[in-house]
Structures are given as structure tokens and as C-alpha cells.
Amino acid sequence: MNQKNKALCEYILAQSNELTKEWLNSREESPSIYSKNAAPHHEKRLMEQNGIFIKFVAENFVSSNEENLQEIKKWAKNVAEDRASTYTPIQETVHQFKKFRNILMAALEDFIQSVELEISMDEMLSWNRHLQNTVDFVLELYSEKYYQVTSSRMTAQQEMIYELSSPIIPISDYIGVLPIIGDIDTERAKRILENTLAQCVEKNLSQLFIDLSGVPIIDTMVAHQIFQVMSTLKLVGVESILSGIRPEVAQTAVQLGINFKDVSTHSSLKQALHDHDFRVKKVN
Structure with a gap:
């Protein structure tokens, strides 16, 4: 083992607490976990996380083994999840990496x-390059984990939005209404198909009114997806009725060659329910 590298490693480890304090003392007021006014438990967590980071940087001057690599990967994942949970922008963390890099350079x-x-x-030049490369490696690792965490959360949120945006409302034991609002793309249409089929089976529906009054544009792709939903429902014994196709949308559909002649369509949900003998008694 290179004795000079070992001495440098031991020096950085011995200075760990002081280096972290110097970094924390340089904080400014900001709406993030890095604010100098952050809660004590946030500051404690920052100290613990930075201690692990310093340990990796120091020991990397001596050896780069698999155990250290796995530990810093775990660290990057935990810190990424922590920053995502506090809605800390990635640029804020990158800025803090830059600040602490300068502190490490001064320590060197x-x-x-x-x-x-x-x-x-x-x-000297070798140590400088090694330190820069080590910090860059950890920063890239953190950025990758942060992207994975935030992407996973966005996907989960989008899934929830898709589910909430296509609820089937039962209006009798065997009849339901599916109001669709907003633009329909391929992914959303796929979710509507999956959710609608599952909900119809779960609710034991035999008739479903699909209301499109909240859909601004119906093109060939949207029409195809709607027909696919209706065809799939027919296979499980559910009759589908369309309502709410506005005149301008219908005109555009005709110009695009979209054919609704084999589909039960109505100008409004009210008219569709009336035409299918669904009536509610007037309350006197």
C-alpha cells in the first residue's frame, strides 16, 4: 500500500467532522433541506450522509474495492430517495456537491x-485528478438514482391520474356511466381500456354509457381506441352506448372517414339515458 496515499486517507477521515461543519456553516437560507434554517433532524441527517461520502472519498485513495462500491451505491440511492421526498431540485444538490468539492480540494x-x-x-496532480474523478463518479451515481426515483414516482402518479380520470359511475345495479374528460393519447386509451374492463366486470355491469362531451378532439386514433374499448366490452357481455359527441367533433370525424354507423350514439348523456328507457322520477 502506498504510504502517502494511506496518510492522505487517514488525514481526510480525521478531518471528517470539521469538513462537514465547514460545509454546513456555508449554507444560506433557501426553501430546501440545505437551508441554514433547516430543522435539526435535517441537519443531523446531512451530517450522517456526508460522513459516509467523506469515508468513500478518503478510502478510495487507498483502494477501490467492491464493498466500498456497493456501499456508495446504496448511499446514492438513499440520498436520492431522501432528496426526492423533500422535493429538493437536483440542481440544488449538484450545487452542494460543487461546494463540498472545493472544501475537499482545500483539505488536500x-x-x-x-x-x-x-x-x-x-x-499532487494525481491526487487532484483522483479527487475530482471520485466526486464526479459519486455525483453521476446520485444523478442516476435521483432520476430513477423521480421517474418511478411520476409513473406511479400518472397511473393514479389515469385511474381517477376514467371512473365508472354506477347509476343502477347493472348500468354505469363512464365520463371521459380531456385529450386521449395511446397510453391513456390503453389505461381506459384496462380500467373500464376491470370495473365493468367488478361491478357486474351489462350496459355502459361512454360520455365524450369532455373530449375536445376525436381523430382516427382516438376513434380506434374507443371502438376497441367497446369491442372488448362486448366480448364480456357489456353493451356500450356513446354520448356527447359535439357537432364540430362529429363533422371532423366524418371528414376523417370515421364511421359511427354501427355504434349507438347520442348527442348528450341525458338523451342517451332517455332513449334507453332510463328515467328518474321527478321529485315533487
Whole structure:
């Protein structure tokens, strides 16, 4: 083992708490976990997380083994999840990496000036490059994990939105209404198909009114997806009725060659329910 590298590793580890305090003392007021006014438990967590980071940086001067690599990967994942949970923008964390990199560089300079060892210019440059590369490696690792965490959360949120945007409302034991609002793309149409089929089976429906009055545009793709939903429902014994196709939308559909002649369509949900003998008694 290179004794100079070992001495540098031990120096950084010995300075760990002081380096972290210097970083924390440099914080400014901001609406994030990095604010100098952050809650004490946030500051404690930052100290613990930074301690693990410093340990990896220091020990990486001595050896880069699989155990250390797995530990820093776990660290990056945990920190990414933590920052995502506090809605900390990635650019804020990148800024903090940059600040602490400068603190580590200053610590390296202090070691070179204070240690009683002969250190060549090549060794200084090598340490500098190694430190820069190590911090960059951890930053890239963190960015990758942060992207994975936030993407996973966005996907889960989108799934929930899709489910909430296509609810089937039972209006009798065997009849339901599916109001569709907003634009329909391929992904949303797929979710509507899946959710509608599942809900109709679960609710034991035999008739479903699909109201499109909230859909601004119906093109060939949207029409195809709607027909696919209706065809699939027919296979499980559910009759589908369309309502709410506005005149301008119907005109566009005709111009695009979309044929609704084999589909039961009505100008409004009210008219569709009336035409299918669904009536509610007037309350006197």
C-alpha cells in the first residue's frame, strides 16, 4: 500500500467532522433541506450522509474495492430517495456537491502543506485528478438514482391520474356511466381500456354509457381506441352506448372517414339515458 496515499486517507477521515461543519456553516437560507434554517433532524441527517461520502472519498485513495462500491451505491440511492421526498431540485444538490468539492480540494492542499513527507508534483496532480474523478463518479451515481426515483414516482402518479380520470359511475345495479374528460393519447386509451374492463366486470355491469362531451378532439386514433374499448366490452357481455359527441367533433370525424354507423350514439348523456328507457322520477 502506498504510504502517502494511506496518510492522505487517514488525514481526510480525521478531518471528517470539521469538513462537514465547514460545509454546513456555508449554507444560506433557501426553501430546501440545505437551508441554514433547516430543522435539526435535517441537519443531523446531512451530517450522517456526508460522513459516509467523506469515508468513500478518503478510502478510495487507498483502494477501490467492491464493498466500498456497493456501499456508495446504496448511499446514492438513499440520498436520492431522501432528496426526492423533500422535493429538493437536483440542481440544488449538484450545487452542494460543487461546494463540498472545493472544501475537499482545500483539505488536500492543507495536507500537502502540513505533512512531513516528500510529495512530488506528479503525486499532487494525481491526487487532484483522483479527487475530482471520485466526486464526479459519486455525483453521476446520485444523478442516476435521483432520476430513477423521480421517474418511478411520476409513473406511479400518472397511473393514479389515469385511474381517477376514467371512473365508472354506477347509476343502477347493472348500468354505469363512464365520463371521459380531456385529450386521449395511446397510453391513456390503453389505461381506459384496462380500467373500464376491470370495473365493468367488478361491478357486474351489462350496459355502459361512454360520455365524450369532455373530449375536445376525436381523430382516427382516438376513434380506434374507443371502438376497441367497446369491442372488448362486448366480448364480456357489456353493451356500450356513446354520448356527447359535439357537432364540430362529429363533422371532423366524418371528414376523417370515421364511421359511427354501427355504434349507438347520442348527442348528450341525458338523451342517451332517455332513449334507453332510463328515467328518474321527478321529485315533487
